[in-house]
Amino acid sequence: MSADFTGQVALDGPSGTGKSSVARAVAARLGAAYLDTGAMYRAATVAVLDAGVDPEDAEAVAAAVAAAAVEVGTAADTELVQVDGVDVAVRIRGPEVTRAVSAVSAVPAVRRRLVDQQRALVAAADAVVVEGRDIGTVVLPDATLKVYLTAAPEARAQRRAAQLGLTTPDEIAELAADLRRRDEYDSSRADSPLRPAEDAVVVDSTHLDREGVVDRVVELALSTVGVAR
Numbered sequence: 001m002s003a004d005f006t007g008q009v010a011l012d013g014p015s016g017t018g019k020s021s022v023a024r025a026v027a028a029r030l031g032a033a034y035l036d037t038g039a040m041y042r043a044a045t046v047a048v049l050d051a052g053v054d055p056e057d058a059e060a061v062a063a064a065v066a067a068a069a070v071e072v073g074t075a076a077d078t079e080l081v082q083v084d085g086v087d088v089a090v091r092i093r094g095p096e097v098t099r100a101v102s103a104v105s106a107v108p109a110v111r112r113r114l115v116d117q118q119r120a121l122v123a124a125a126d127a128v129v130v131e132g133r134d135i136g137t138v139v140l141p142d143a144t145l146k147v148y149l150t151a152a153p154e155a156r157a158q159r160r161a162a163q164l165g166l167t168t169p170d171e172i173a174e175l176a177a178d179l180r181r182r183d184e185y186d187s188s189r190a191d192s193p194l195r196p197a198e199d200a201v202v203v204d205s206t207h208l209d210r211e212g213v214v215d216r217v218v219e220l221a222l223s224t225v226g227v228a229r
């Protein structure tokens with residue numbers, strides 16, 4: 001049975017490749033915990049915006065995040081995201097947070113704080129699926145399985161547009177431009193840039209449906225059962 005998996009699945013990749021939906025479903029299939037590290041950077045961004053701080057002012061950003069309690073849940077079937085005890089699960093997906101999150105997540109002090117928290121949450125679970133940008137490269141370099149999810153930029157923009165209910169060509173073009181801007185920002189930052197770990201399995205989801213990707217990652221995870229690392 002799939003509940004035999006123990007260890008960590010690191011799932012990284014750019015926006016709109018299907019990380020969140022795939023990671024949640026894989027965690028459910030494996031009976032594992034689930035950690036959305038992007039939700040933590042988004043919650044930290046809420047703290048920055050609420051403190052009235054410019055997201056490009058690294059020092060002020062670090063201070064605002066240090067002063068806030070960011071909390072996320074690790075259950076695959078519920079979403080708990082709080083800042084100072086307030087539920088921000090809906091707000092973190094809004095455009096204001098999406099615009100500012102790359103700048104906030106580029107600040108090294110913010111990353112150190114959240115990475116410490118991520119490692120503590122992972123250590124508390126026998127089996128866990130963790131999704132983000134630097135899980136295989138920085139957060140969990142010894143993860144049991146590392147998967148790097150990719151997809152063609154057009155497919156990613158279409159998926160995100162459908163998810164947000166955007167339909168006009170202008171809206172879709174704006175969204176595609178935002179994805180490109182965030183890819184560029186996340187891949188070129190000095191601290192923990194987005195890139196595949198050397199030992200990651202690259203899965204291209206352009207021509208796979210969500211279930212196809214989930215099947216592939218579950219199969220890879222189960223192939224590690226009983227294999228010493």
Ligand SMILES: Nc1ncnc2c1ncn2[C@@H]1O[C@H](COP(=O)(O)OP(=O)(O)O)[C@@H](O)[C@H]1O
Nearest residue numbers: 015016017018019020021159163205208209210
């Ligand atoms: N393989 C796939 N094919 C088509 N749509 C997908 C696929 N994987 C995920 N999606 C859909 O694309 C959207 C973005 O997926 P999401 O998991 O939020 O991506 P990410 O976390 O990488 O940004 C969601 O609406 C999701 O249901």
Ligand SMILES: Nc1ccn([C@H]2C[C@H](O)[C@@H](COP(=O)(O)OP(=O)(O)O)O2)c(=O)n1
Nearest residue numbers: 014015016037038039041101105132133134
């Ligand atoms: N481990 C991580 C996870 C996310 N980030 C940053 C980079 C991303 O632009 C933002 C938001 O991540 P999130 O996974 O929520 O973004 P998408 O849902 O893919 O659009 O956070 C990061 O720097 N490191």
